[in-house]
Structures are given as C-alpha cells and as structure tokens.
Amino acid sequence: MIFETLKPQIESIVSDDKKPVNDRLMAICKLLENSVSYYNWVGFYFRNGDKEELVLGPYVGAPTDHTVIPFGKGICGQVAVSNQNFVVPDVSAQDNYIACSITVKAEIVVPIFVNGNNIGQIDIDSNTPDPFTEDDERFLEFVCAQVATLL
Structure with missing residues (x-):
C-alpha cells in the first residue's frame, strides 16, 4: 500500500528542522499530491488566532x-x-x-490537534468520484499527528 511507503517520507520531512515549518508543510503537500493519483489538491488551513475562521496555509493544486x-x-x-x-x-x-x-468530485478533511485543540486541518480535493477509503483517513490522521509536532 502506498501509504505505508509514504509514512517514513512524512516523518523525514517533519524531522528536518533545518527548514522552516511552512517549507516542510509545502513538502508534505507536494509529496501527497505527487504520490497519490487521486489527490488533486492538497493543502492546510489553520485557525486564525482567536477568530472563528480558518486561513489558508501551504497548498498545491489549482489556485x-x-x-x-x-x-x-x-x-x-x-x-x-x-x-x-x-x-x-x-x-x-x-x-x-x-x-x-x-473538476472537484470528492473531498476529505482531517483535523490537526495540538494539546487537544483543533488548530487546523489538511484538506484534500479529488477529481475522482468517491475515491477516499478508511485507509486514506487513517493515513491522513497519521500525517496530521506528525504535523502537530511542528506547531
């Protein structure tokens, strides 16, 4: 399964503390978009301070x-x-x-928690109808847990 081969790559990106956080987040977006054929837009949204709104972070795909x-x-x-x-x-x-x-047919969004607080999420759009499985959810939960260590 592709997700098992991606996990060590995600860990490697996250642990590269020579790069700024946003560069590492962008590297994760690029890795996922390039590696999973039905991930056509991959990005992060983060809570905007105390405001009840999300702001777009690093992403790859259509503007x-x-x-x-x-x-x-x-x-x-x-x-x-x-x-x-x-x-x-x-x-x-x-x-x-x-x-x-x-062109978007399906979407999956998984929250990122830091100290029990939802501080953001990974958002993935697909141009393929109904492509996401429980394996995608578990993998993206892993990605979000890794990203949480950066924030």
Whole structure:
C-alpha cells in the first residue's frame, strides 16, 4: 500500500528542522499530491488566532479564492466546529460545500490537534468520484499527528 511507503517520507520531512515549518508543510503537500493519483489538491488551513475562521496555509493544486473560511462554512469550516474527519464522496450532494473548482468530485478533511485543540486541518480535493477509503483517513490522521509536532 502506498501509504505505508509514504509514512517514513512524512516523518523525514517533519524531522528536518533545518527548514522552516511552512517549507516542510509545502513538502508534505507536494509529496501527497505527487504520490497519490487521486489527490488533486492538497493543502492546510489553520485557525486564525482567536477568530472563528480558518486561513489558508501551504497548498498545491489549482489556485483558490478561499483563503479565509468562517467556522461552520463549507467542509473545512464544519470540521473546525465538529473536530471530526469529514469524507465527502460526492461534493455535489453537499448543501454546505464551497466549490473551489468544477473538476472537484470528492473531498476529505482531517483535523490537526495540538494539546487537544483543533488548530487546523489538511484538506484534500479529488477529481475522482468517491475515491477516499478508511485507509486514506487513517493515513491522513497519521500525517496530521506528525504535523502537530511542528506547531
């Protein structure tokens, strides 16, 4: 499975303390987008201080206008409130979906916790309908736990 081969690479990126945090986050985005065929947009959103909004961090993929997302809005905003993974097999079936690109068919968002607080999330869009499995969730939870050590 591809995820098992990616885990040591994620650990290596995270542990490279000679590079700034944002460079390491970008390296993770690039690794995931290049390694998993159905990961077409990979990025991080982080809580904006004490405000109830998320701000876009490093990402790879098509440019997005969604650089600030209020809590509760869209899939990312809902994860900021629920503190739960959110897998969307078909974005067209979601009422509270913020469209970034007409090519996106599915999305997965997994929160990042530091000291029990949801401080951000990894967001992945796919142009493939219903591609995400429980293996994606477990792997992305691993990625988020590694990223949490940087923050």
